[in-house]
Amino acid sequence: MIAPFTLLGIESSCDDTAAAVVRMGEAPEVLANVVMGQEALHAAFGGVVPEIAARAHAEKLDFAVEAALAGAGVTLAEIDGIAVTAGPGLIGGVLSGVMLAKGLAAATGKPLIGVNHLAGHALTPQLTDGLAFPYLMLLVSGGHCQFLIVRSATEFTRLGGTIDDAPGEAFDKAARLLGLAQPGGPAVEKAAEAGDPARIDLPRPLLDRPDCDMSFSGLKTALLRARDRLVDAAGGLTEADVADLSASFQAAVTEILGVKARRAIALYLEEAPEAPAFAVAGGVAANRAIRAALEEEARAAGVAFAAPPLKLCTDNAAMIAYAGGLRLAAGLTDDLTLSARPRWPLDAGAAPMIGSGKKGAKA
Ligand code: KG4
Ligand code: ZN
Numbered sequence: 001m002i003a004p005f006t007l008l009g010i011e012s013s014c015d016d017t018a019a020a021v022v023r024m025g026e027a028p029e030v031l032a033n034v035v036m037g038q039e040a041l042h043a044a045f046g047g048v049v050p051e052i053a054a055r056a057h058a059e060k061l062d063f064a065v066e067a068a069l070a071g072a073g074v075t076l077a078e079i080d081g082i083a084v085t086a087g088p089g090l091i092g093g094v095l096s097g098v099m100l101a102k103g104l105a106a107a108t109g110k111p112l113i114g115v116n117h118l119a120g121h122a123l124t125p126q127l128t129d130g131l132a133f134p135y136l137m138l139l140v141s142g143g144h145c146q147f148l149i150v151r152s153a154t155e156f157t158r159l160g161g162t163i164d165d166a167p168g169e170a171f172d173k174a175a176r177l178l179g180l181a182q183p184g185g186p187a188v189e190k191a192a193e194a195g196d197p198a199r200i201d202l203p204r205p206l207l208d209r210p211d212c213d214m215s216f217s218g219l220k221t222a223l224l225r226a227r228d229r230l231v232d233a234a235g236g237l238t239e240a241d242v243a244d245l246s247a248s249f250q251a252a253v254t255e256i257l258g259v260k261a262r263r264a265i266a267l268y269l270e271e272a273p274e275a276p277a278f279a280v281a282g283g284v285a286a287n288r289a290i291r292a293a294l295e296e297e298a299r300a301a302g303v304a305f306a307a308p309p310l311k312l313c314t315d316n317a318a319m320i321a322y323a324g325g326l327r328l329a330a331g332l333t334d335d336l337t338l339s340a341r342p343r344w345p346l347d348a349g350a351a352p353m354i355g356s357g358k359k360g361a362k363a
Contacts, residue, residue, distance in 0.1 A: 005080040006031070006072075007328065008104075009321025010065065012057040012097035013089025013117045014143070015039070015048045019064035020317035021072035021079070024325035028127050032071030033311070033318045034064050054092025061100050068317070076108055081333070083324020085317075086114030087341030094340040102336050111333040113324040118346045120319035122150050125279035127322040128308040132275045136268040136303070138261060138294065141282030141314070142168030142183070147212050147264040148346065149271075153326035158347035159264045160212025167253050167284045170216040174249050177224055178242050188246045189287050195240075195247025200226045202252040204259075212264045214256055223249050250289055258293040265301045277304040281313035 004025035011018040017036040023029045038056050042048050084101035087094055105112035121139050125131045134151045146161030168185055175184025202222045205215040230241050265278055278298040285291055285307055298305035
């Protein structure tokens with residue numbers, strides 16, 4: 001039985017200024033989860049501008065923390081530890097959070113805990129669904145795509161991931177090519193509803209390779225060519241063309257993720273986990289076709305399936321507070337020398353990935 005203790009979490013690694021309060025215990029509880037987005041600040045630039053993001057975090061972070069404490073009905077004195085994203089991410093934003101957390105820790109004497117942002121995502125299914133270690137996780141967002149075996153609060157094995165674009169990024173680019181709105185994922189999914197997924201022949205890169213790596217950038221180029229062929233032939237795109245292109249694109253991404261998930265599940269099951277479970281998180285997991293395909297792979301393999309609620313699988317500070325709470329419980333705290341890291345692979349043993357850093361995309 002763990003005595004309940006309470007963590008403040010701070011997240012500022014991309015374009016969400018976030019603070020949260022989580023009570024750790026037998027059944028962890030999110031007491032407050034404040035996320036202040038910056039979409040409007042970056043909209044005109046077609047992507048996150050790191051300098052603008054950092055400045056906005058510096059301006060908003062203390063308000064986010066105040067709102068989280070007020071929402072949870074606790075004072076800073078009642079907090080048992082201060083967890084902060086220390087990387088990977090856009091360095092100016094990460095620094096804003098780390099500096100605030102250090103200031104709060106120094107002023108209150110509370111423990112400071114630096115958290116890997118990706119560990120926050122990877123541990124969320126335990127916070128929301130109580131999954132037991134080790135579980136398999138697919139993190140699939142606008143900036144990341146990787147299969148991880150989550151073994152403990154600090155041990156992660158990366159089975160594979162994208163070698164170029166993340167699927168969310170590919171959806172966003174596809175939407176741009178088709179004249180659909182941003183963010184592209186929901187727009188392409190909507191357009192695909194009326195489309196024929198078999199009309200446009202798009203590639204399924206890397207499916208011939210027996211590993212869990214994926215590639216999505218060639219798909220986008222193939223979509224561009226298919227679109228241009230249709231435009232050349234008819235002078236423009238009809239609504240049906242956009243629907244068919246969207247459906248064909250979505251079907252390709254779905255198949256790639258499904259086939260690679262099957263392989264990742266098989267690798268994970270080789271370890272004979274006691275309570276096998278597969279969790280998906282990230283904005284792309286909101287896609288119904290993709291979610292259904294992943295759920296079907298889990299069902300076929302006899303593995304439990306979990307998909308945390310969207311507001312806890314997109315960027316937030318509750319996941320940072322929870323991951324920080326697990327570290328605190330294990331005696332893993334930091335001191336005021338904690339530094340902000342632009343890159344910080346979860347699995348130090350895995351080969352470095354192309355595109356594993358941040359380019360202004362979310363993770
Ligand atoms: O996890 P998220 O909110 O932000 C991070 O990347 O951290 O994911 C955003 C990404 C965007 O690229 C968006 O287009 C994609 O998730 N997305 C979707 C859907 N909803 C959001 N992709 C496909 N289908 C969707 N329904
Ligand atoms: Zn993230």
